[in-house]
Amino acid sequence: MRDRILTKVQAIIEFISGVTAPKLVNHKRIHTPRDVIEDIRELYGVEITYQQVWRAREHALEMLKGKPSEGYKQMPRYIWMLNKVYPNSYIRMQKTEDNKFMYLFIALRPLIRGFDYCRPVVVVDAAHLGGAYKGTFVSASTLNAASCILPLAYGVIDTENDCSWTWFFEQFKNAFGERENKCIV
Known part of the structure; x- marks a missing residue:
């Protein structure tokens, strides 16, 4: 049961990261977690938490820019x-x-x-x-x-x-x- 829940959470974060990443490319536009929650609700009819969005945003930034240690x-x-x-x-x-x-x-x-x-x-x-x-x-x-x-x-x-x-x-x-x-x- 625990493995199934963690896999589901990770899948949600991967999904949100994929949706969020293209919007984070433009560093001049601020795309807040609230914006992501609204986007996911409008596009897919799914409710997500602020914490899920935050983790997904961090994951998306890492996908785009790499890990901070790489810098x-x-x-x-x-x-x-x-x-x-x-x-x-x-x-x-x-x-x-x-x-x-x-x-x-x-x-x-x-x-x-x-x-x-x-x-x-x-x-x-x-x-x-x-x-x-x-x-x-x-x-x-x-x-x-x-x-x-x-x-x-x-x-x-x-x-x-x-x-x-x-x-x-x-x-x-x-x-x-x-x-x-x-x-x-």
């Missing part, structure tokens, strides 16, 4: 492309001993050169990433002569701790060097 495996390709498009940029990636992603620092060459013409005040901020793989997005910015924000560098660290911050600021120093009266906020 980190694409990081070397991303870095290679950045270096190809922006030669002489300062891009560093740190991995753990078992070859898992740990830190990423990116300072593109045009931004490095632009910092020479900006005020020597750098603002660093972090935002926690959601989703299957946690981490923290870090960015460093300044104001240019027109008082517009100029992004200088960005990256991803595993957590906000002394080791990761030290690594980020060491990379920043290597990319931008020393500058008189530089202030980091």
Whole structure:
């Protein structure tokens, strides 16, 4: 009996994923779980739960984009492309001993050169990433002569701790060097 119920639930999720996937291709259109419930009700006359739709949506996104862990495996390709498009940029990636992603620092060459013409005040901020793989997005910015924000560098660290911050600021120093009266906020 239990195997039969699980198979039925999985079949429902597979079915809903198949119906939902084409609508998730356009990332500009928001297709909410309520929309999916209405679509299934109108098209097939079947009532489904919010939880079924949520699982099906996650499954459909995985079918379209792959698993989140696969995204980190694409990081070397991303870095290679950045270096190809922006030669002489300062891009560093740190991995753990078992070859898992740990830190990423990116300072593109045009931004490095632009910092020479900006005020020597750098603002660093972090935002926690959601989703299957946690981490923290870090960015460093300044104001240019027109008082517009100029992004200088960005990256991803595993957590906000002394080791990761030290690594980020060491990379920043290597990319931008020393500058008189530089202030980091």
